[in-house]
Structure formats: C-alpha cells, structure tokens
Amino acid sequence: MSSYKNLDGQFTVESDSCKYTDDAIIADYSYETTIVDGNTVKPSALKMQFKTERKVGKTGVMLVGLGGNNGCTCVAGAIANKLGLTWETKEGTQKSNYWGSLLLASTVKLGNDRQGNSVYTPMSNMLPLLNPNDIVWGGWDINSTNLGDAMKRSKVLDYDLQTKLYPHMKDIKPLPSIYFPDFIAANQGERADNVLTGTKQEQMEQIRKDIRDFKAKNELDQVILLWTANTERFSAVEEGVNDNAENILSSIEMGEAEVSASTVFAVASILEGCTFINGSPQNTFVPGVVELARQKKVFIAGDDFKSGQTKMKSVMVDFLVSAGIKPVSIVSYNHLGNNDGKNLSAPSQFRSKEISKSNVVDDMVASNRILFEEDEHPDHVVVIKYVPYVADSKRAMDEYTSEIFMGGKNTIVMHNTCEDSLLATPLIYDLVILGELCQRVQVKKEGETEWESFHPVLSLLSYMLKAPLVPNGAPVVNALFTQRCAIVNLMRACLGLAPDNHMTLEHRFESTLAALSSDEPASKKMRLS
Numbered sequence: 433m434s435s436y437k438n439l440d441g442q443f444t445v446e447s448d449s450c451k452y453t454d455d456a457i458i459a460d461y462s463y464e465t466t467i468v469d470g471n472t473v474k475p476s477a478l479k480m481q482f483k484t485e486r487k488v489g490k491t492g493v494m495l496v497g498l499g500g501n502n503g504c505t506c507v508a509g510a511i512a513n514k515l516g517l518t519w520e521t522k523e524g525t526q527k528s529n530y531w532g533s534l535l536l537a538s539t540v541k542l543g544n545d546r547q548g549n550s551v552y553t554p555m556s557n558m559l560p561l562l563n564p565n566d567i568v569w570g571g572w573d574i575n576s577t578n579l580g581d582a583m584k585r586s587k588v589l590d591y592d593l594q595t596k597l598y599p600h601m602k603d604i605k606p607l608p609s610i611y612f613p614d615f616i617a618a619n620q621g622e623r624a625d626n627v628l629t630g631t632k633q634e635q636m637e638q639i640r641k642d643i644r645d646f647k648a649k650n651e652l653d654q655v656i657l658l659w660t661a662n663t664e665r666f667s668a669v670e671e672g673v674n675d676n677a678e679n680i681l682s683s684i685e686m687g688e689a690e691v692s693a694s695t696v697f698a699v700a701s702i703l704e705g706c707t708f709i710n711g712s713p714q715n716t717f718v719p720g721v722v723e724l725a726r727q728k729k730v731f732i733a734g735d736d737f738k739s740g741q742t743k744m745k746s747v748m749v750d751f752l753v754s755a756g757i758k759p760v761s762i763v764s765y766n767h768l769g770n771n772d773g774k775n776l777s778a779p780s781q782f783r784s785k786e787i788s789k790s791n792v793v794d795d796m797v798a799s800n801r802i803l804f805e806e807d808e809h810p811d812h813v814v815v816i817k818y819v820p821y822v823a824d825s826k827r828a829m830d831e832y833t834s835e836i837f838m839g840g841k842n843t844i845v846m847h848n849t850c851e852d853s854l855l856a857t858p859l860i861y862d863l864v865i866l867g868e869l870c871q872r873v874q875v876k877k878e879g880e881t882e883w884e885s886f887h888p889v890l891s892l893l894s895y896m897l898k899a900p901l902v903p904n905g906a907p908v909v910n911a912l913f914t915q916r917c918a919i920v921n922l923m924r925a926c927l928g929l930a931p932d933n934h935m936t937l938e939h940r941f942e943s944t945l946a947a948l949s950s951d952e953p954a955s956k957k958m959r960l961s
C-alpha cells in the first residue's frame with residue numbers, strides 16, 4: 433500500500449509562527465545556515481518575518497512576440513483551460529491541462545500524517561497564486577497576423593483544438609513592435625510588416641503608452657511584460673552608452689546603435705513600474721538596465737527559457753558530479769524547423785544561444801574540487817541546425833562522456849524529441865505567476881522596523897531559465913533540484929514552516945517506528961514490521 437497521500441483542498445497552518453489576517457499571511461521564520469570560516473564551521477540563524485499579501489490583483493501580461501509560436505500557444509492554452517475545452521486526436525479525446533508547469537502541475541511534500549505517511553499538495557495550494565485563466569493577454573509582434581492565423585501557421589496544437597480555438601483567437605491582433613534589423617537574422621525581414629517608426633526614444637514612448645492604455649482599458653491592477661520574441665545578437669557593453677542608468681536613457685534618446693529592441697522594451701517596462709522577464713538568451717539586461725531597475729525598484733528576470741535539452745543537462749550533470757563521476761565531454765546537437773530555428777541559423781544569434789546553453793554546468797563543476805581542478809571544465813560543444821520539415825518538434829541529441837573508477841570511461845547518449853513551444857509555454861505561465869507572487873512578499877529582519885522586498889533582480893525564477901540573471905555578488909545556481917528547493921522552501925517560509933530536509937528520521941529508528949505503528953491501521957502494520 434502506498435505511503436503517500438495527497439491533500440487537494442486548502443489548508444491552514446496552526447502555529448504561533450503563522451498568523452492570517454484579511455490582507456496578509458505573516459510568518460515568523462528562523463533562517464538557519466552554516467558559516468565556514470577557514471577550518472571552523474559555525475551554525476548561524478537569522479530571525480525574520482515574512483508577509484505575503486493574500487489578494488492577487490487583476491493582472492495583464494503583455495508578450496513581446498505575441499504572434500510567434502510561444503506567444504500564440506500561450507494565449508491559446510490559457511483560453512482552452514479557461515473554457516475547459518476537449519478535442520479529438522488519433523489517440524482519443526484530450527482535455528485541456530497545464531502539464532509542464534512547475535507551479536500548476538507539480539506537488540510538494542507538505543508534511544507527514546500521524547501514521548508517518550508523506551502528504552503531498554499541489555504547489556499552487558501553498559500560497560495564493562495568480563491563475564493563468566484570469567490573466568488578460570496582449571502584446572506586440574513585428575508580424576501583423578492575428579492570433580488565430582498565427583496559431584494555424586505555427587502548427588503546434590492539434591487540428592481539432594485549433595478549430596475550437598480559432599473563433600476566440602482571430603480577433604486578437606498584436607500591437608506594432610520595435611524592429612531593429614541589425615539585432616536579428618536578416619531572414620526575419622519578410623515577416624516584419626507591423627513595425628513602429630520614429631526614433632528609438634519615440635518608439636519607447638509608444639511602448640510606454642501601449643502599456644498604460646492596456647492597463648486602463650482592461651482595468652488592471654498590474655501589468656507584467658515578457659520577451660518571447662526572436663533571439664537577438666549580444667549588445668556590446670560600452671562605457672558611456674549602456675554602462676549605467678543615466679547613460680542607457682541618454683543612449684535611447686540619442687538613438688545609439690548598440691541599444692537593442694529588447695533593451696528598449698525593458699527600459700519602457702521599468703519606467704512604467706512593470707516587471708520585465710526576458711525569455712531569450714541575449715544580454716537585454718546591460719548594466720544600465722539593471723541599475724535603472726534598482727533605482728526604480730522594479731523586478732527584472734532572465735535569461736532564456738530552460739525547457740528541453742538544457743533542463744535535462746542541468747539534471748544529468750548534477751547527478752554525475754554528485755555521484756562522484758567526472759563528466760569530461762558534453763556534446764549537444766539540436767535541429768529544429770520553427771521560426772526560432774530560422775533566426776538562430778544566423779551566426780550572431782546562434783552565438784547568443786550558444787553562450788546561454790554552455791554555461792549551465794559551471795556551478796555544478798565548481799562544486800567538486802575532488803573531480804575538477806581550479807578552472808578545469810568539461811569539453812562542452814553545442815550545435816544548432818535549422819531543418820524546416822521538423823517544424824516545432826525539435827530534436828536534441830546529447831553525448832556525456834565521463835571518467836569513472838580506476839581509469840574507466842562511461843558514455844551516456846540521449847535522444848530527446850522536444851515539442852518546443854509546448855515545453856516553453858508552461859514556463860511562461862510559471863515565470864509570470866512566480867514573478868507576480870514575489871511582488872506580494874516582503875521580509876522584515878529581527879531588529880528592523882521596515883519591510884523589505886526582494887532584490888529587483890529576481891534570481892528566484894532561475895528554475896525556468898538557462899542563464900539565470902542574479903544580483904551582483906550572488907552565485908549563479910543552475911542545478912535544477914536546488915533551484916526547485918529554493919522555490920518550495922521560500923513558500924514554506926512564508927507559512928512559518930521549516931524546510932523539508934528529507935531526513936525522515938521517524939522512519940529510521942525502532943522507537944519512532946513503534947510510535948507510528950501504534951497509530952497505524954491494522955491493514956498497514958505489516959510494512960512496519
């Protein structure tokens with residue numbers, strides 16, 4: 433019989449450490465860490481309070497790249513779930529779901545029942561969270577195609593589902609977007625029939641107006657922007673151009689060549705007080721943008737959706753290094769046929785993607801000096817090819833070669849067929865939901881009187897991103913389960929609950945097993961004998 437149980441309904445924490453008011457959940461928490469000072473190791477505890485606002489305001493999400501595969505699939509998925517659509521395929525009837533979303537389709541261990549059974553609950557059950565069904569969607573695209581026809585063009589969703597969604601999608605049209613041809617592949621020019629004109633300053637002001645108009649028209653409490661458009665080439669970081677907040681604003685006003693479209697969108701979003709999330713690999717967040725976000729106390733997060741091959745890589749290398757196995761060669765090959773692949777066929781745009789994919793193993797390698805010397809890294813090669821026929825069904829092939837016991841070699845070869853947009857779209861929901869939650873969480877350390885929000889660089893969103901943007905001085909963490917634990921344990925902290933440490937001591941001693949057995953139903957006692 434299973435020793436796991438599920439709690440689907442809402443729950444209440446009964447503890448002196450957790451208080452519920454009409455407006456907020458206020459929790460006392462002791463953040464316990466370990467300080468290593470030379471050869472001395474000292475436990476450390478910092479007492480603090482977490483305050484989480486309970487009301488989720490009416491939220492709009494504006495996607496840059498609304499008419500692309502990710503954009504139209506994202507809107508289509510939310511509509512399908514809101515309407516509870518079902519559709520027919522050759523495998524039978526399918527129904528709408530949010531599978532692939534960490535926050536909407538995974539569970540977390542809440543605790544144990546009196547018999548020692550692990551009790552799991554949906555992650556969305558932990559705290560009040562934004563529901564994608566309630567989001568108002570909008571955004572921009574350099575192509576004018578309405579979302580119904582864009583959905584058909586993408587060939588991502590099943591035909592019967594497209595037919596049912598088309599009436600709900602055909603009247604959604606992207607706003608004109610910013611198009612700087614120098615930053616994306618030349619082959620994107622044929623799609624660019626819906627672009628803004630004027631100076632960079634004028635285009636930024638139009639984006640700001642679009643945000644304000646969207647917010648007012650839909651009577652929204654807040655708007656979040658997310659870039660899911662083409663990968664751009666990297667911008668050169670130049671002194672006097674984009675190295676600080678004052679210079680980036682001045683550079684936009686003067687029309688400096690090294691200011692990309694994504695950076696203009698980010699600056700517009702920050703100036704309007706809206707969280708901005710970058711789902712592509714380019715360096716949107718040049719130093720001036722980060723400084724501006726800090727000055728305005730507006731959240732930013734990036735970079736590059738972590739959906740298929742890279743997510744598997746962050747799991748595989750973490751497993752190998754944690755198991756004392758030394759990966760010495762990692763070779764990754766991809767081919768895909770959607771517009772993302774077409775854009776990445778240009779060398780400058782591929783280089784942006786190559787950088788974000790290549791750095792994903794660095795923290796795991798650096799964690800083990802038994803296996804790796806200082807500055808030693810595995811050989812790591814990433815190849816991406818454009819093959820139109822496979823469309824959105826990306827193929828990813830990886831070879832991991834490792835050194836094992838007594839000079840032995842171990843090779844693992846993996847083939848991964850990734851339906852690109854169907855893996856990326858749930859990440860968009862997660863990024864928006866978690867970003868919105870962070871806007872409602874504040875902390876107050878012992879002895880302080882003021883509540884403090886998270887750092888404007890939202891590194892907590894790293895689970896969904898290949899190349900996590902972190903505050904200066906903070907470590908970059910790519911290990912997937914470490915990233916997930918950070919999210920889960922933060923949610924627990926907001927309820928005054930200790931981190932789940934997986935020790936399960938209640939199952940490791942005769943005395944504790946006997947105590948559990950005394951409460952166990954007769955039909956289950958055999959497993960404890």
